[in-house]
Amino acid sequence: MSQPVGFLGRAAAIVGSEEGAAVDRGARQFTLSRSLALAELPIADDLRKRARAIRLRSLANLDRLLSRFTDEATAAGCRVHFAGDADEANRIVAGLLAGSTLVAKSKSMVSEEIGLNSHLESLGIDVVETDLGEYITQLAGDTPSHIIAPVLHMTRQQVGRLFADKLGVEYTDDPIRLNRHTRETLRGVFLAADAGISGVNMAIADTGSLVLVTNEGNGRLVTSAPKVHIALLGMERIVGSWDEAGVILETLARSATGQRLSVYTTVITGPRRPQDPDGPDEVHVVIIDNGRSDVLAGETAEILACIRCGACLNVCPVFRTVGGHGYGTVYSGPVGAVLTPGLMGPDPWWDLPYASTLCGACEEVCPVGIRIPTMLLHLREQAASEGRLPGWLNRGMRLYTRAAVEPARWARLRRTARRLSAPFSVRGWIRRLPGPARGWTASRDLPRPAKTSFAEWWREHRGA
Amino acid sequence: MAGPQVQLVVTCLVDAMTPQVGRATVSALERSGCRVSFPEGQTCCGQPAMNTGHTEQAREMAAHMLDVLDATTGPVVVPSGSCAEMMIHHYPRLFEGTEREDQARRVAARVRELTQFLVDDVGTHIRASSDGARIVYHYSCHGLRGLGLDRTADRLLYGVERLPLDGDRECCGFGGLFSIEMPPVSAAIMDAKLDRIEASEAEMLVGGDVSCLLHLQGGLRRRGSPVAVKHIAELLGDGE
Numbered sequence: 001m002s003q004p005v006g007f008l009g010r011a012a013a014i015v016g017s018e019e020g021a022a023v024d025r026g027a028r029q030f031t032l033s034r035s036l037a038l039a040e041l042p043i044a045d046d047l048r049k050r051a052r053a054i055r056l057r058s059l060a061n062l063d064r065l066l067s068r069f070t071d072e073a074t075a076a077g078c079r080v081h082f083a084g085d086a087d088e089a090n091r092i093v094a095g096l097l098a099g100s101t102l103v104a105k106s107k108s109m110v111s112e113e114i115g116l117n118s119h120l121e122s123l124g125i126d127v128v129e130t131d132l133g134e135y136i137t138q139l140a141g142d143t144p145s146h147i148i149a150p151v152l153h154m155t156r157q158q159v160g161r162l163f164a165d166k167l168g169v170e171y172t173d174d175p176i177r178l179n180r181h182t183r184e185t186l187r188g189v190f191l192a193a194d195a196g197i198s199g200v201n202m203a204i205a206d207t208g209s210l211v212l213v214t215n216e217g218n219g220r221l222v223t224s225a226p227k228v229h230i231a232l233l234g235m236e237r238i239v240g241s242w243d244e245a246g247v248i249l250e251t252l253a254r255s256a257t258g259q260r261l262s263v264y265t266t267v268i269t270g271p272r273r274p275q276d277p278d279g280p281d282e283v284h285v286v287i288i289d290n291g292r293s294d295v296l297a298g299e300t301a302e303i304l305a306c307i308r309c310g311a312c313l314n315v316c317p318v319f320r321t322v323g324g325h326g327y328g329t330v331y332s333g334p335v336g337a338v339l340t341p342g343l344m345g346p347d348p349w350w351d352l353p354y355a356s357t358l359c360g361a362c363e364e365v366c367p368v369g370i371r372i373p374t375m376l377l378h379l380r381e382q383a384a385s386e387g388r389l390p391g392w393l394n395r396g397m398r399l400y401t402r403a404a405v406e407p408a409r410w411a412r413l414r415r416t417a418r419r420l421s422a423p424f425s426v427r428g429w430i431r432r433l434p435g436p437a438r439g440w441t442a443s444r445d446l447p448r449p450a451k452t453s454f455a456e457w458w459r460e461h462r463g464a
Numbered sequence: 465m466a467g468p469q470v471q472l473v474v475t476c477l478v479d480a481m482t483p484q485v486g487r488a489t490v491s492a493l494e495r496s497g498c499r500v501s502f503p504e505g506q507t508c509c510g511q512p513a514m515n516t517g518h519t520e521q522a523r524e525m526a527a528h529m530l531d532v533l534d535a536t537t538g539p540v541v542v543p544s545g546s547c548a549e550m551m552i553h554h555y556p557r558l559f560e561g562t563e564r565e566d567q568a569r570r571v572a573a574r575v576r577e578l579t580q581f582l583v584d585d586v587g588t589h590i591r592a593s594s595d596g597a598r599i600v601y602h603y604s605c606h607g608l609r610g611l612g613l614d615r616t617a618d619r620l621l622y623g624v625e626r627l628p629l630d631g632d633r634e635c636c637g638f639g640g641l642f643s644i645e646m647p648p649v650s651a652a653i654m655d656a657k658l659d660r661i662e663a664s665e666a667e668m669l670v671g672g673d674v675s676c677l678l679h680l681q682g683g684l685r686r687r688g689s690p691v692a693v694k695h696i697a698e699l700l701g702d703g704e
């Protein structure tokens with residue numbers, strides 16, 4: 001059966017595995033914390049409306065906000081660069097790092113998106129991830145499986161074994177001791193690094209400021225200890241004012257981890273000033289488009305309102321079953337199913353929008369009310385019209401549609417289905433079907449079509 | 465009390481696979497004082513095609529249903545949250561900016577899901593009966609999130625012995641053709657649901673959408689589970 005093999009192939013390898021179980025546990029824990037944190041806010045609905053309005057307004061005025069941000073950040077002493085695509089972004093960062101050998105990095109999804117680490121490493125620059133989850137991911141040679149919890153798919157026993165293998169420390173699965181190992185290693189990196197690279201949760205146009213939200217404080221060290229700080233900003237991650245930023249921050253942590261506020265909210269406005277005791281001498285902001293302009297001009301523009309809280313991943317039945325690795329890229333879950341084909345094009349990502357039951361839990365939970373299911377439908381329409389679906393599905397749908405618009409044919413189709421099902425049925429139930437329908441009978445029985453349809457019964461007993 | 469004249473849309477699945485749910489729906493409506501008509505020529509709401517991305521074909525089917533229903537008057541009652549939601553929310557969207565837009569809005573405004581209609585519009589006095597079986601209820605997604613149907617089902621089930629079902633607002637993994645296109649994922653989601661249903665010690669699983677119920681019933685049968693599966697209409701009316 002020709003199938004959307006990409007997602008399905010990856011998913012099939014994860015379903016039912018230890019990884020799948022770990023993802024499900026973690027995602028459910030996040031969802032529970034989130035509902036507790038939002039339940040204490042009497043204005044949760046109101047907050048969502050305001051957050052949505054703010055983000056949509058930012059997208060509608062993106063050009064103006066970006067130019068205001070550029071002016072203000074430059075006035076504060078930053079250097080602002082603009083990268084049209086991943087290659088250009090990598091080149092710009094590599095250029096800024098000429099002569100460097102060690103870089104400390106805090107969590108940045110956009111850096112994963114552009115493949116920055118491997119680019120820098122190919123140039124002989126050591127890049128060390130300093131977010132605990134990212135550090136583990138890097139040590140394992142793995143990719144993140146969740147946009148805010150990169151190692152959601154691992155158990156702490158697995159992390160313990162990894163540390164024992166790779167770092168030669170004594171095995172322990174005690175998170176506190178594992179954390180201490182990491183901290184000791186990373187202290188040295190912060191002090192020795194030639195530069196720090198970070199992502200940005202939100203830029204603020206009015207003051208040219210960068211807001212970083214972390215729970216470990218590593219973001220603060222990455223952006224203040226080394227002499228050079230390079231901030232990677234996804235082009236759409238900007239709001240106009242501090243008032244607006246406040247609303248987003250209020251909802252971000254609650255939606256993401258169920259905290260009222262993340263442990264560290266760092267604001268950076270320009271490099272170190274003469275009176276400052278510390279801070280970098282240079283702050284570079286690299287604003288990255290990489291497909292965002294195209295998304296903005298299309299039917300799925302609203303996905304750019306995303307504040308990357310991860311709540312939609314945590315409630316998604318498909319994500320809970322397969323985890324982020326099933327999606328094949330850095331952006332997974334419902335948001336990824338829309339964003340990835342948008343940013344990276346339909347090849348080979350056209351099948352991600354099909355990795356959804358359209359249950360609507362994502363839209364319900366999203367702090368900015370992004371209409372993800374509607375966009376999934378739109379992307380599916382695009383994939384179907386580009387002829388990407390398997391032949392049996394297209395032929396079957398044509399046959400079905402022709403019958404559905406012509407009642408006599410409809411009745412015949414039903415009778416044919418009943419007749420064809422006869423050899424497969426035992427006492428009204430089917431255990432195994434051939435062809436594409438075996439996807440159903442692989443794990444469930446199927447009732448045989450009824451002898452008398454409702455329409456036939458009605459005509460006989462109630463008809464005029 | 466003389467209730468309204470209603471137009472029954474049974475849905476393609478009920479028509480072909482579970483006609484007893486259709487008969488029970490008629491009975492529940494009549495017991496609530498309604499007069500029931502069954503518009504001839506009704507087929508499928510078109511949701512299967514919309515969800516696979518065959519939007520043009522979804523429009524063809526929707527247009528056919530609109531013509532069938534627009535020739536009638538009064539509330540259109542559907543014993544499925546999913547199909548009702550399709551007609552209420554997606555018909556107007558699918559025909560936005562076309563010459564059928566008005567028709568789609570006109571028909572959509574008449575469509576009600578069964579429990580919603582019985583509770584909110586008719587204020588029915590009838591209540592569900594499970595003949596003493598202890599039940600769990602599964603809230604299907606489209607009805608729950610699209611139409612807010614939890615309240616109306618709860619009201620009708622008042623008096624039936626209900627057991628708590630962990631995750632009763634979570635998707636069952638059916639997802640229409642998703643169940644055939646992504647079999648291992650759909651089955652894994654279903655299995656988690658079935659584990660919980662079995663752990664609840666209920667004797668009967670009840671829901672408001674035949675689609676999800678057939679998927680769960682098929683899974684329960686494959687496991688050899690004795691849990692019975694019924695549509696809520698079957699607890700409200702006499703289907704025989």
Ligand code: SF4
Nearest residue numbers: 306307309310312366
């Ligand atoms: S789409 Fe919404 S719920 Fe999902 S990560 Fe973005 S903001 Fe959070």
